[in-house]
Amino acid sequence: MFVSFNIIIILLASLLVLMGAIAFLRVLFEVIYATGNQQDTFLLGLMKRENIPNWQTLQQKAEISSTTLWQLRDGQAASMKLGELAQVAKALSIPFSDFLEKLDVLPPHPELEARRQECLELQKQLQVLAKEKDALRQEGMRLHEELQQQRTELTHEFRTTTFEKLQTLLSNYPSIYQMVSVKPELPAKNVLSMFTPLENLMKEWGYEQIGKPWEQVPYNPQIHQPDASDMTEGEMVYIRFVGYRHKEDILCPAKVSRTLPMGVGSRG
Template sequence: MSESALPDYTYQLQELMQQAGISSLEELSQIAGVSPLQIIRLRRGLALQTSVSILLKISQGLKISLTELLTVFAPGSVSGETASGSDLEQEYQRLQTQMEEQRSVLLEEWKRESLHILESWLLQWPTVVYRVQENPQLQAVKLLPFVRPVEQLLREWGVEVIAPVGAQVPYDPHLHQLLDGTAQVGEQVIVRYTGYRQGNKLLYRAKVSLVKTPSS
C-alpha cells in the first residue's frame, strides 16, 4: 500500500494533543517516551501494526485509555464488550504488571550500581572515623580522598553544586538564601553553604552572606 493510500488521522491527533495540553509532535514523543516515527505510524492508520506497548505509552501521553486510542485511530477494532476488547484489557493488565516488574528490577539495579560506586567509602569510612576518634590531631586534608566516591555518585545522578563554598557570586534570590541582612539582585555575596540542583530542578539553595567592604 502506498503512503498516499493510507488514512490520515492528523486532525484527530491534533485534537487529542490539544486536550492533553501538548503543543507539538516532538513534545508528545518526549512525554510518551516513543519515537516520532511511532506517532506518525499511528497518525497514518497503522495502529494495528504497532505493538501494544507503544500504543499504551502514546495513550498515556495523551491521557486517554488504550481503548479510546484504538477507537480513534483504528475504527472498528474495538466495540463495546467484544472479545477483542476483553483481550485488549487483558493485554493492558499484563503490560501494567510487566512495567511494575521492570521498575522493581531497575530499582534493584540502581541500588547495586550505587553501592558499587560507594564500595570504597563503605569499607573505609568507619575505619577513618575510628582513627579520627583515636587521634583528634589527624589532619583533615587527609580525609578528603575518602569522600570522593560520594561526589562521584552525585555526578552519576546529575547533581551539581550551584557554587563552591567561598565563591563570590552575584546575588540571585532564586538560587541563593541570605543568612542575614538584605541584598539587591546582582549584589556580590559569598557562598557559606553550597546549594545543589539536578538538571533544571533546584534541590537546595546556596546559603550566602553579603561581601563585607572596608568602611570608608
C-alpha cells in the first residue's frame, strides 16, 4: 500500500512538471510568434497603420494560411506565391511593387526606379497644376464679381450724370404739360409728344416723380424745396415744379409755393 502511494506521488509530480514545461513552451512559442522574426518590424508598422491588431487578424484579412504567414514573417517571401503576396499587400494597403521591393523579393532595377521617380514627379506636378487651376478659378470668380460691381457703379454714375444734364428739362416738363392741357391753344402742345421718351427713360431707370404740377400737398422739408423761408412743415402748399427720387435717394426736391402760377387760378 505504501509503495502504491509513492508511485502515485511520483506520477503526480511528473505530470505537474510536464504541464509546466508545456505551459512554458507555449508562452515561449507565443512570444516568438508575436515578435522577433526577420520581417516583423516592417509588417507590424504596416499593420499599425491599417489598425490590424494582431497576426491572426492579418492572416484572416489576407486569406492566407498560418504557414504562409510564418514564411512571410521569417523572410522567406521569395518562396511564396505571388498571388499570396498580392493578397497580403492588399490587406496592408501598400502598392504591390513597393511591397515586393521592401521584402527584397525583386532586386532593385535602375531603369524601373527611374521610371518610378518620374511617375512620382508627374504626380507632384499634377497636384501643383490642380492647385493652380483652383487658384485661377477663384481669381476668375473674383474678377467676375469685381466687373459686376464696376458695371453697377458705372450704370449708376451714368444715370446720375445723365439726370443732372436733363434735370432742368425734367423739372419744367410736367408744368408745361399741365399748362398746355389747361390752355390747349398754346402752340407748345405740338411739342409735348417729344417728351414721351423722357418719361419712358425715367420709368426704365426707376426714377419716380415727386408730386404733380399744381397739386396741393402738406409741406415736407425732406422732399420739397420752398420758395419762401418761413414755410412750416405740414403747411398746405402747391407744387410748382415736380421733383424726382430713386428708391430712398432724393435726386431733386419738388419746388413748392403757397400760390399757383399767375393766371392759373385754382387747381382744375
